[in-house]
Amino acid sequence: MKQGMVRSWLRSLLLQASWNYERMIGIGLAFTTEPLLRDLPGGVEGERYRAALARATQQFNGHPYLIGLAAGALARVEHEALPEEQVKRLRTALAGPLGSVGDKMVWAGLLPVASALGMVLAVWVSPTAAVLGFLVLYNAVHFVLRGWALYSGWNGGLRVGQRLGARLIKLGLRLAGPLAALTVGFALPVVGAWLVRHLDAQELVGAGLIAGVGVVFARWVWPTLGGNRFGLAAVAVALLLGWL
Amino acid sequence: MMENFGWLMLWGVLVGLDLVSALQTMIARPLIAGTVAGFILGDPVSGATVGVVLELFALEVLPVGGSRYPDYGLGAVCAAATAVHAPGVFGTGIGVAVGLFVAYIGGKAIYLVRVENAADVRAHRKQLDTGSSTAVTGVQLRSLGRDVVRALVVTWIGLLIAAATLRWLPVTLEVSVYLGIAAVGAGVAAGVSGVGRLTGRKSALSWFVLGLAGGLVGVVFG
Numbered sequence: 090m091k092q093g094m095v096r097s098w099l100r101s102l103l104l105q106a107s108w109n110y111e112r113m114i115g116i117g118l119a120f121t122t123e124p125l126l127r128d129l130p131g132g133v134e135g136e137r138y139r140a141a142l143a144r145a146t147q148q149f150n151g152h153p154y155l156i157g158l159a160a161g162a163l164a165r166v167e168h169e170a171l172p173e174e175q176v177k178r179l180r181t182a183l184a185g186p187l188g189s190v191g192d193k194m195v196w197a198g199l200l201p202v203a204s205a206l207g208m209v210l211a212v213w214v215s216p217t218a219a220v221l222g223f224l225v226l227y228n229a230v231h232f233v234l235r236g237w238a239l240y241s242g243w244n245g246g247l248r249v250g251q252r253l254g255a256r257l258i259k260l261g262l263r264l265a266g267p268l269a270a271l272t273v274g275f276a277l278p279v280v281g282a283w284l285v286r287h288l289d290a291q292e293l294v295g296a297g298l299i300a301g302v303g304v305v306f307a308r309w310v311w312p313t314l315g316g317n318r319f320g321l322a323a324v325a326v327a328l329l330l331g332w333l
Numbered sequence: 334m335m336e337n338f339g340w341l342m343l344w345g346v347l348v349g350l351d352l353v354s355a356l357q358t359m360i361a362r363p364l365i366a367g368t369v370a371g372f373i374l375g376d377p378v379s380g381a382t383v384g385v386v387l388e389l390f391a392l393e394v395l396p397v398g399g400s401r402y403p404d405y406g407l408g409a410v411c412a413a414a415t416a417v418h419a420p421g422v423f424g425t426g427i428g429v430a431v432g433l434f435v436a437y438i439g440g441k442a443i444y445l446v447r448v449e450n451a452a453d454v455r456a457h458r459k460q461l462d463t464g465s466s467t468a469v470t471g472v473q474l475r476s477l478g479r480d481v482v483r484a485l486v487v488t489w490i491g492l493l494i495a496a497a498t499l500r501w502l503p504v505t506l507e508v509s510v511y512l513g514i515a516a517v518g519a520g521v522a523a524g525v526s527g528v529g530r531l532t533g534r535k536s537a538l539s540w541f542v543l544g545l546a547g548g549l550v551g552v553v554f555g
Contacts, residue, residue, distance in 0.1 A: 102355060102356050102357075103354065103355050103473065103477060105353045105354055105357070106353075106354040106355060106473055106474075106476045106477040106480060107450050107453075107454075107472050107473045107476035107477075108353060108354075108447055108450065108476075109447050109448075109450035109451035109453075109454055109476070110399065110447055110448065110451045111450075111451040111454045111455060112454055113398075113399065116454060116461070116469060116472050116473060116476075117473065119461075119469045120469050120470065120473045123466055123469060123470075133466065138464065139463060139464030139465075140464060141464070142464035142465075142466060142469065143461070143462050143463055143464035146461045146462070146464075146469060150398060150399075153357060154357075188397070188398070192395070192397045196395050196396060196397065197395065197530075200359070201392060201527075201528075203359070204362065204364065204388055204391070204392060207362075207364045207365070207388070208364060208385050208388055208389075211364065211368070211381045211384070211385055212385070213555065216368045216371065216372070216377040216378060216380065216381035217377070219364060219365075219368060219381060220364075220365055220368050220369065223359070223362070223364060223365060224358065224359065224360070224365065227358070227359050228358050228359070231357070231358065231359075266536075266537040266540075267536065267537055267540040268540075269537075270528065270537040270538070270540040270541035270544060271540040271541065271543060271544040271547075272544060273392065273524070273527075273528045273541070273544065274528065274540070274541040274542065274543065274544025274545040274547070274548060275544040275545070275547045275548040275551070276544075276548065277521070277524055277525065277528070277545065277548060278545060278548035278549045278551070278552050279548050279551055279552055279555070280385055280389065280524075281517075281521055282552040283385075284382075284385065284386065284425075284517045284520075284521075285517060287513075288513075288514065292510065292514055295514045295518070296514045296517050296518040296521070297518070298518070299514065299515055299518025299519055299522065300517075300518045300519070300521040300522045300525070301522075302522070303518065303519050303521075303522020303523065303525075303526070304522050304525050304526060304529075306522075307393075307522065307523070307526035307529070308526065308529060315393070315403075316390045316393045316519065316520075316522065316523030316526060316527075317390060317403040317433055317436055317437055317440070317523075318437075319519055319522065319523070320390060320429075320433045320515075320516070320519035320520070320523065321433050321434065321437065323515040323516075323518065323519040324426075324429075324430040324433060324512060324515050324516065324519075326515065327426070327508070327511035327512050327514065327515035328430075328508065328511070328512065330511055331504075331505065331507050331508030331509075331510075331511040331512070332503070332508065
């Protein structure tokens with residue numbers, strides 16, 4: 090099983106390659122779980138293996154770093170020969186929490202913290218420090234989280250929900266938002282001051298005006314516009330003004 | 334740019350794959366993608382500068398569920414290629430402009446890849462629903478291949494846009510300054526909006542204000 094766990098962990102790194110609007114990451118989940126199903130009674134040609142793999146391919150969504158919890162737990166209950174309905178219920182029950190916990194902890198917590206640290210390092214230290222600081226901090230947590238998820242999923246089996254309520258996860262969820270807000274709040278003036286260091290007073294007012302209009306648009310006028318399209322519009326206006 | 338074209342293409346593929354399909358180590362973040370592209374081109378500072386601006390834009394993105402978002406990583410690679418070759422200190426604006434456009438194309442291309450992946454799943458539904466490991470691995474690897482092609486094509490188009498912009502777009506000093514102002518202003522707006530999403534709750538808002546105060550102190554005394 091140890092070899093299967095390593096294979097499954099490695100496969101989880103490609104989990105989202107087959108993301109699609111039909112089954113979301115269902116195929117990726119099956120691809121990740123498959124090495125853990127190989128030693129089911131009957132082997133890879135056996136009926137239980139094929140039935141378990143077929144169940145694993147159905148629609149599923151969740152945070153990619155925590156998907157090991159689902160892969161491990163689903164493989165475990167297949168080994169324990171739980172009834173099909175119970176396996177399906179576990180699968181359905183896991184999708185929501187895996188998504189919300191992972192999104193809150195990683196996308197809205199760890200990622201903005203690493204991003205803020207990287208930006209401040211780029212401004213105050215060097216580009217090399219920015220790259221190393223960001224990647225080391227982020228991936229130290231990232232890879233541990235993936236490994237913990239798979240291990241906990243396999244060991245938890247049907248009781249995997251208890252692992253999601255672990256003290257460390259609760260702490261992570263409590264700290265994620267405030268830490269992200271604190272670090273990004275710190276980085277914004279540092280980065281802003283650095284980016285406008287070559288601008289004179291009039292140009293500073295122009296940049297401030299665009300930033301203000303952008304925030305008003307994003308918050309109240311046109312929330313679905315998005316920063317990318319607002320940026321493209323601002324660039325188009327700047328080009329026109331410059332040429333005229 | 335031409336002498337490093339191959340390395341930029343290779344870096345673009347790695348960055349494109351890292352965004353969703355493989356590893357997700359965050360080399361696809363614009364700060365990393367832009368800075369490393371700058372290193373490849375011999376000017377990491379210009380790469381980091383456009384990377385920082387596009388990173389502000391990327392703070393707004395929450396890649397949850399099936400949400401659609403621009404590919405700022407590939408945008409940053411092409412932004413760095415533009416900024417490094419633009420004359421003087423005014424490459425940031427034109428670089429970010431190219432980066433935003435390439436990010437937009439990259440985002441649209443992700444959607445196309447996902448639609449194709451869905452078609453692949455439909456075509457192999459019978460094998461998948463009978464537990465064929467060959468079908469599972471096949472769909473997974475073909476999907477990965479599609480993303481490689483997406484990253485290659487978007488990087489190639491992006492570098493073409495960068496080269497065309499540098500060669501043919503009439504960018505005077507005044508236009509460069511205007512572009513710089515627009516890019517930085519819009520970037521800060523996106524960054525603040527992104528934080529707005531994170532700090533939706535009152536308690537997080539107070540942490541944001543505390544961080545802001547600390548950052549301002551750092552700017553004044555740093």
